[in-house]
Amino acid sequence: MVRLPRFFAKKRGDRRTGAAIWGSVGEAVFHLILVGAGLVFGGLLVSGVAVPEWRINHDFLESRGTVIAAGLARLSPRDEAGREPRSRWQPSLKLRYATNQGVEESWAVAGSPSPDRLAARQQLEGLQAGVELPCWYDPTAPHEVVLRRGYNWWMWALTLLLPSALVAFGGAGLVRAAAGWGKSEERMAAGRGLGDSLADGPVVALDHPGVPSCEDLVNSPGTVLPFRLPTDSPESWTLLGFGLFAGLWNIVLVVLAINAGLDLLGGQTDRLLLAVLVPFAAVGITGIVVFTRALVVATAVGTTQLEISAHPLRPGGQYDVLLGQGGSGTLEDLEMTLELEERATYRQGTDTRTERLVVWRQRLGKWERLQVAAGTRCEVRATLQIPATGMHSFVSEHNSVGWRVVVQGRPSRWPHFRRSFPVVVFPPLVEAAAEKSLIEKGGR
């Protein structure tokens, strides 16, 4: 008896049955449709645009044509309702020219079509009857004649862009489907490299699958302790966002304002434009105020620097931390905490969302009423200890578990600030424990 593979996998506890082949078939069909659509669309464009242009430049024979009539051809595309809402006028010349089959008379395009009849007619100035012009005709159909040759590269590029994109996207999908045809999830993952299955994903540490590399965290020496940690502050991105918004919005505002000003100078008043300008200006000014305030706060509070005695960290390890806070004035309080955050990225419909959750937190120190003198930095020290059974840092394509030191401050004259400094925690050293165990066994 022949049985078709099942469409859906069934999972019962730790067992699952099904046929992945249907998934591969569906994926392949989808990408095949894309490739087919790209080829058909591209074929139509090539046959309609590229081939005629190619033939004109390669197959058409040169001749001398005499103008015997000039006129405008009316191009009237109909809309969906069958009406002819707007005509365009195509300048044309009737030529008499010698061909390999005798003398031929035919109309040739003599300029660009224009919706303005007068402008179209102006293109025919000086081309009255009797004028001789070079022309090219189709030897297989001598009544087909043109007055110009050459390639319109921009039109080629634009018309072939969409079909090329469809073929490239669909082709890549087909190659991917072919590469995974009939292969299990494990086989695919193993093919990316045993022991380092994240070769295409985040950068991981050597010999530590799933543990993020800390190379970027140890390349900056500290002034007192060996390493200065880079900040991962969302404040900088917020500031950049405010700046970009304020800049782009006000550029649009200026362009609109110049248009409105030119209209006014010309004695015209575009009331709609002026009505739009008022709320636009209000938003633009608010954007500048918010950006300036964020910039002042960011610079007035001063930079926060964090130095650490070693990196990467290990569970159970103790590390010295030096916190340096720049700026000037009084800090009502300054707090440093160690946090473990889980981060999961998932798709919801067409959106990609990331959820963050702090699952462990420990205060490393809190200092009150700190005076920061201009041009100097206020320094405080603390000891950081990773729990002996703590989870190591982990990163994969959609999930991560990360450690970080968070500094929060409350300046007396400015809003509260929060800056975070990621650290990488490696798994506990097992080689030392294994060696110790071996020595003990050998000694017995």
Add this chain to the structure above:
Amino acid sequence: MSRGPDFAASIPRVAVHFSRVDRRYEPLKRIDVRYVVEAGGGVVRGMERSVLWYTEGKGEEDIGVHFFERITDRATAAAAAGTFGCELPRSPLSYEGVIVKIRWCVRVRLFFDGGRDFISEHVFDLGAVPAARLPSPG
């Protein structure tokens, strides 16, 4: 809901026995497993044996294969029992987080004539990281 004896007999079964009864392993230690296959009447044409980790929780699933072996020889694949093993890596350790979980497992995948496959998955622990708990507010 009870099912008839014919249905039960057609479901394949894979029983896996770990070299450690508590299924808890330390990094860089060796894991060995013995498995027994009951094909349930189907004809096995291939088998894949792997040791891997995968993520569970709120995010999309990620997978990392540490050990992978594919058996295409029908006679070997259809054998009722077998063993395999490997040395485990340093990381990632098993983790029972709140929105991110990391699980290690031994997976035996049977391929039957006709295109169907059957996966049997058996979870074990690498390391001994305690489950995460949300910090108390404040």
